Amino acid sequence: MSIELRAITKSFGEVTVVRGIDLRIATGELCVLLGPSGSGKSTLLRVIAGLEEPDSGSVLLHGEDVTRGDPRRRGIGFVFQHYALFRHLTVAENVEFPLRVQKVPGPQRRARREELLELVGLVGYGGRRPGQLSGGQQQRVALARALAGSPRVLLLDEPFGALDARIRVELRHAIRRIHRELGITTVFVTHDQEEAFALADRLAVLADGRLLEVGAPSDLYLHPRQERVATFLGDANVLVGEASERGVRLGGVELPLGVTAEATPGGRVRVVFRPEDVQLGAASTGAAQLGLATVEEATFAGSFERLRLRLPTPPGVRGVAPPAPFGSAFVWLDAIRPQPDARRLPLQSGDEVQVAVRRVHVLSSAALRLLVLGSDDPPGPAAALAAALAERTPTTVSRAGATPPPDGWDLALFDLLPEGAPPRHLPGPEVDHLLFVTPGAALPRRILVCIAVGEPGKEDVSLAERLAWRLAAHVTVLTVLPGPPQEPPPHVRRFLDAAARALGRRGVEVTTRVRHGAPRREILSEVTEGRHDLLVTGAPVPPRGQPFGLHGLVERILAAPPCPVLVVRAMHPTSVPAADVEEPARSGR
Amino acid sequence: MRRRHNAVPGFALTFGATMLYLSLVVLIPLAAMLLRAASTGPHELFSAIANRRALAAFGLSFGGALLAAAIAAVGGSIAAWVLVRYDFPGRKLFDALVDLPFAMPTAVSGIALATLLAPQGWVGRALLPLGWKLAYTRGGVIVAMVLVSLPFIIRTLQPALADLPLDVEEAAATLGSGRLRTVATIVAPQLLPALGSGFALAFARAVGEYGSVIFIAGNLPGKTEIVPLLIVVELEQYDYAAATALGAAMLAASFAVLLCIHLLPRWMSRRRLAQAGG
Numbered sequence: 064m065s066i067e068l069r070a071i072t073k074s075f076g077e078v079t080v081v082r083g084i085d086l087r088i089a090t091g092e093l094c095v096l097l098g099p100s101g102s103g104k105s106t107l108l109r110v111i112a113g114l115e116e117p118d119s120g121s122v123l124l125h126g127e128d129v130t131r132g133d134p135r136r137r138g139i140g141f142v143f144q145h146y147a148l149f150r151h152l153t154v155a156e157n158v159e160f161p162l163r164v165q166k167v168p169g170p171q172r173r174a175r176r177e178e179l180l181e182l183v184g185l186v187g188y189g190g191r192r193p194g195q196l197s198g199g200q201q202q203r204v205a206l207a208r209a210l211a212g213s214p215r216v217l218l219l220d221e222p223f224g225a226l227d228a229r230i231r232v233e234l235r236h237a238i239r240r241i242h243r244e245l246g247i248t249t250v251f252v253t254h255d256q257e258e259a260f261a262l263a264d265r266l267a268v269l270a271d272g273r274l275l276e277v278g279a280p281s282d283l284y285l286h287p288r289q290e291r292v293a294t295f296l297g298d299a300n301v302l303v304g305e306a307s308e309r310g311v312r313l314g315g316v317e318l319p320l321g322v323t324a325e326a327t328p329g330g331r332v333r334v335v336f337r338p339e340d341v342q343l344g345a346a347s348t349g350a351a352q353l354g355l356a357t358v359e360e361a362t363f364a365g366s367f368e369r370l371r372l373r374l375p376t377p378p379g380v381r382g383v384a385p386p387a388p389f390g391s392a393f394v395w396l397d398a399i400r401p402q403p404d405a406r407r408l409p410l411q412s413g414d415e416v417q418v419a420v421r422r423v424h425v426l427s428s429a430a431l432r433l434l435v436l437g438s439d440d441p442p443g444p445a446a447a448l449a450a451a452l453a454e455r456t457p458t459t460v461s462r463a464g465a466t467p468p469p470d471g472w473d474l475a476l477f478d479l480l481p482e483g484a485p486p487r488h489l490p491g492p493e494v495d496h497l498l499f500v501t502p503g504a505a506l507p508r509r510i511l512v513c514i515a516v517g518e519p520g521k522e523d524v525s526l527a528e529r530l531a532w533r534l535a536a537h538v539t540v541l542t543v544l545p546g547p548p549q550e551p552p553p554h555v556r557r558f559l560d561a562a563a564r565a566l567g568r569r570g571v572e573v574t575t576r577v578r579h580g581a582p583r584r585e586i587l588s589e590v591t592e593g594r595h596d597l598l599v600t601g602a603p604v605p606p607r608g609q610p611f612g613l614h615g616l617v618e619r620i621l622a623a624p625p626c627p628v629l630v631v632r633a634m635h636p637t638s639v640p641a642a643d644v645e646e647p648a649r650s651g652r
Numbered sequence: 653m654r655r656r657h658n659a660v661p662g663f664a665l666t667f668g669a670t671m672l673y674l675s676l677v678v679l680i681p682l683a684a685m686l687l688r689a690a691s692t693g694p695h696e697l698f699s700a701i702a703n704r705r706a707l708a709a710f711g712l713s714f715g716g717a718l719l720a721a722a723i724a725a726v727g728g729s730i731a732a733w734v735l736v737r738y739d740f741p742g743r744k745l746f747d748a749l750v751d752l753p754f755a756m757p758t759a760v761s762g763i764a765l766a767t768l769l770a771p772q773g774w775v776g777r778a779l780l781p782l783g784w785k786l787a788y789t790r791g792g793v794i795v796a797m798v799l800v801s802l803p804f805i806i807r808t809l810q811p812a813l814a815d816l817p818l819d820v821e822e823a824a825a826t827l828g829s830g831r832l833r834t835v836a837t838i839v840a841p842q843l844l845p846a847l848g849s850g851f852a853l854a855f856a857r858a859v860g861e862y863g864s865v866i867f868i869a870g871n872l873p874g875k876t877e878i879v880p881l882l883i884v885v886e887l888e889q890y891d892y893a894a895a896t897a898l899g900a901a902m903l904a905a906s907f908a909v910l911l912c913i914h915l916l917p918r919w920m921s922r923r924r925l926a927q928a929g930g
Contacts, residue, residue: 114822135828147823151841161827205823212828 064126065090065216065248066111071120073106080106082272083120088265093242093249097259098269099295104252107269108220111250112141125215140209142219146201148193154180154204155189161212179207182241199230203237210245217242217249223258235261256296260284268292284337288427293335294384300338300396301383301426306330311425314377318351318423333383333426341398342419343370344408350419353377356396358414368405372396372418376568389521390561392568433498434475445478445500448627455506455534474498479624496526497602497630504627507597510538513586514562520601523631524562527599530629532569536597540566541576541589548579583619590625598625602632682903689900692893700894701901705874706882712790713879714905717858720797721805724854725847727798728805735806736813750806753799758863765796766867788870793878796864801854808853812846844917852913859906 066088073081081103088094096104109115111122113134121130129137149157158179162172180186183203193201202222209217219238223231235258242249253259259266260280268275268283268291276283276292287293290301304313311318311334318334342350356372363369373393376382382394396418410416433449474496512527514520524540531538540562542555551559559575566573578585590598602617613621617630660666689697700706735747753761768775769787776787786792816839824834862880869876879902886895 112826114826134822134825135830137826139826141823141826143819143823145817145819147817147819149820149824149838149842160824160829164828164833208823208827 064088065092065124066250067123067126068107068111069121069123071107071110071117071122073103073110073115073117080272081110081117084269084272084274086267086274086277088248088250090248091246093239093251093262093264094267095259095263095265096250096252096267096269097256097263097295098254100254101271102269103272104254104269105220108218108250108252111216112139112218113137114141138212138215140212140214140217142202142205142209142217142222144221144224146193146198146205148201148205148208150193152192153189154185154191154193154196157193157204158189158207158211160208165212175211179211182210182244183207183237197230198226199234202226202234206238206241210241210247215248217247219249219251221252221254223253223255231255231258232261238262268295270295286424287335290333290335290383290426293424293426298338298397298399299335299384300341301333301335302394303331303333303381303383305379306332311423312379313351313353314380316351316353316377318420334423335426336420336423338369338397338399340421340423341372341396342421343398343400343404343410343416345417350421351423353396353418353420355415356418358410358412358416359395360412361410364399367399367401370398370400370410372398372416374418389524390563390565392564432473443478443500444502444504445476445498448498448500448504448506449476451506476500495632497632499621499624499628499630501624501627505596506534507627508534508536509593509595510536510597510599511586511590511593511595512538512540512562512599513582514540514542514558514601520558520562523599523601524565526629526631528566528569528571530597531566531571537572537574538566539574539576539589539593539595541578541586543578543580543582543585545582546579551577582616586620587625596626597629598627599629599631602630685896685899685903688892688896692897696893697897700886700897705877706879706898708874709877709879709882710901710905712793712877713859713902714909716790716794716797716878717855718909720794720801720858721851721855723794723798724801724805724858725851728802728850728854729809729843729847731802732806732809732813736810750803753803758800758861759867761799762796762864762867765792765799765864769795769868787868788872788876790876792868792870793865793876796868797858797861800861800864801858804853804857805847805850808846808850809843812843816842848913848917852910855913856906856910859902859909 064087066086068084068086071081071084072079080101084103084107086107096107098104106115110117111124113122113129113132116131121128123129124137124139134141149160152160155176158176159172162175167175176189177186180189183206185200185203185207188196188200188204193204196204206222223234226234238249238251239262251259251262253262263280265277266280266283267277270291275289276287283292284296287296293299293301302313304311306312307317309317309319311332313334353374354377356374359371359373361368361370371385372395374396375393376391380394385395385397387393387395398418408416433452475498477497477499479499479501507530510527510531512523514523527538530536540559542551542559544551544555555577559577563573563575576589578589586598586600589595598620600617600620602613613630617628621628621630692700701710731750735743735750766787767773769779769792770776771780771785771787773787776785779786784791786795820838820842821834824838829838860880862878862884865878866881869878869881871877871881879898883895883898883902886892886898
């Protein structure tokens with residue numbers, strides 16, 4: 064084992080960038096760390112290099128613990144995004160630098176330099192200055208320099224980030240070739256999914272400082288466990304359906320597939336299928352028919368055609384990705400097909416076509432998951448409510464003390480009884496939503512959803528929909544406008560109508576309300592007047608790079624909560640719903 | 653010459669304006685002085701410069717200015733490094749204070765230095781038991797020169813340091829280079845051009861400094877007297893010939909030193925390139 068990372072954690076000030084990552088990279092392997100910006104992948108690489116010291120955890124290189132060690136003695140080569148060449152030295156001097164440090168005698172040094180310039184395809188450039196080379200050439204010099212000292216591990220930090228698309232592809236081939244020739248253990252950091260596929264022996268997907276999944280690129284693409292991995296690696300259609308005896312039920316269609324053990328028949332399961340698995344046109348054997356869809360958009364993409372389809376939502380199905388417009392009665396599906404197929408069955412916007420799916424893959428549980436924080440001895444209201452919820456809904460309930468919650472939690476419950484105030488320890492970004500429970504809380508029968516008009520509001524409604532449907536509760540959607548009473552502006556009206564439609568779709572009883580005045584006072588009055596027993600509200604969106612916190616209106620409501628409060632956090636950046644409010648006129652189509 | 657669209661009108665016009673400006677402000681006054689010096693006989697010229705008092709003044713002016721610029725280069729580099737690389741409370745204030753010697757009449761800083769360094773002053777009193785005496789000595793002259801030339805070093809180094817990417821130093825570390833080697837072979841050479849022009853500016857300012865030096869120097873002929881003061885002394889005795897002779901000599905010497913400072917790094921890098929060309 065060349066590189067072994069054990070429970071690496073690293074914070075910069077308030078912000079934790081790497082959260083307990085374990086990773087082992089075999090000798091001679093080319094491992095790609097893939098993740099969106101801010102996922103902690105570069106920091107992890109710098110920890111391996113010794114340029115950052117982890118707050119906890121250990122780094123082993125070739126079996127030796129180097130956690131606190133000097134980067135100089137690690138035997139690594141590091142390639143930076145912006146080349147980091149010594150601009151006052153020539154190409155030859157740059158490449159010879161590590162050899163001079165190692166006190167390699169002149170003739171050997173020059174021979175080694177020529178060997179490396181040949182390896183990266185820059186023979187004859189030795190006398191030039193970095194400033195006289197193109198970006199791609201500079202990065203080749205940086206690569207030769209990193210390899211000159213014969214390191215045992217090569218680390219590359221988004222090395223092609225600043226380069227043109229064509230040069231990136233060319234350098235990708237160069238990296239693969241060099242890796243094949245030298246057999247050096249290589250770790251490559253990128254946010255480019257295509258680059259990751261092209262390079263990796265093994266792929267590690269990171270998000271929010273956590274390692275989501277590790278595996279061969281094809282494996283992660285075809286059999287991801289988590290929705291975030293599925294949607295980050297290529298385009299994905301994600302639907303929530305129901306587990307059946309033989310497979311997955313999506314509305315009236317049963318897909319005879321192996322279902323993972325965690326889904327019991329009747330339980331909700333999340334399935335993913337890739338655009339290339341969508342089959343258009345006449346029914347054929349082996350593909351499950353989803354129904355008749357309308358072509359929203361068909362675009363030419365070189366060797367294939369890309370389509371977006373609008374499929375009327377089958378009963379009991381929820382669309383997750385690509386995110387359909389708020390309050391719409393359909394799901395969107397992405398499809399691609401080779402050009403010969405496109406010529407055989409030409410389709411354009413507005414056409415209707417039979418849609419089938421060749422292959423679906425089941426993701427891990429789609430159930431609402433609750434995390435109870437705090438001790439359960441004696442059981443407080445949070446634990447009692449969690450148990451009641453678990454009984455009534457397909458909800459997984461887990462208890463956690465002060466330890467960080469396990470991956471992928473949807474909901475965390477906070478007991479307001481012991482402290483009487485929101486606890487200081489809030490779960491990290493792996494928890495989506497927080498439920499604060501007051502003493503004497505029972506299963507909610509009347510839910511009040513307070514929304515600001517806009518994206519976060521849609522998330523509030525969507526979660527309330529899932530809860531209310533399970534609990535057969537009544538929902539009131541409330542918006543508070545500043546100033547004296549007046550007719551609400553049309554976009555507010557439209558938004559409330561869309562919210563009512565979104566909830567009504569599942570048969571949830573809905574009322575919409577508009578109040579005027581100070582938000583906190585109006586919300587509290589509505590809770591009392593409407594005898595509501597659960598308040599759903601959006602969390603403030605933290606500024607980029609800042610941790611998730613509770614401030615403003617939410618903080619003031621939590622200071623003296625009138626009933627249990629569910630704080631809904633906007634979804635992860637990787638799955639932000641991009642669609643707008645659906646116009647009523649169009650949805651009637 | 654490239655012809656590209658440029659907001660400022662034609663080369664001929666701007667070049668003409670530049671030359672006119674330079675002539676009026678720099679060349680004509682200097683030429684007048686040189687002409688005046690040339691009109692005096694060579695013997696007279698020689699005797700005005702080649703006497704003990706004048707040579708001592710030249711030695712102090714140029715030797716002192718070079719030493720002061722060197723001291724300022726070291727101190728200024730450290731200050732610039734701190735201001736660019738670290739964030740600490742009061743950094744902005746500290747940064748603004750750097751410019752203060754620019755804005756102060758030099759006589760004010762001279763008086764301030766004299767009161768500080770005098771045997772009764774705060775610093776002078778503290779240095780006395782050590783046997784160090786700065787007021788009215790050559791040491792005092794250099795202290796004054798360092799004070800006025802320091803901002804030039806800091807202000808020329810700051811942008812160069814800010815342009816120096818951190819990842820270059822990290823790269824050196826991953827390649828096995830220790831701190832000392834990184835500073836000597838990576839950081840310092842990249843700062844050398846900026847440091848060179850900063851040094852030249854600092855030297856020029858120190859050589860020309862008059863106001864702050866005369867208060868602290870004591871102005872003992874042959875000992876703590878600088879050339880600018882000597883010129884004033886000659887002028888006060890209506891010896892215009894000697895004054896212009898000294899002025900011309902100073903001009904020539906300053907020009908020679910500045911030329912050397914500018915050419916040295918270029919020559920050094922050319923020699924290094926020739927060595928590396930193998």
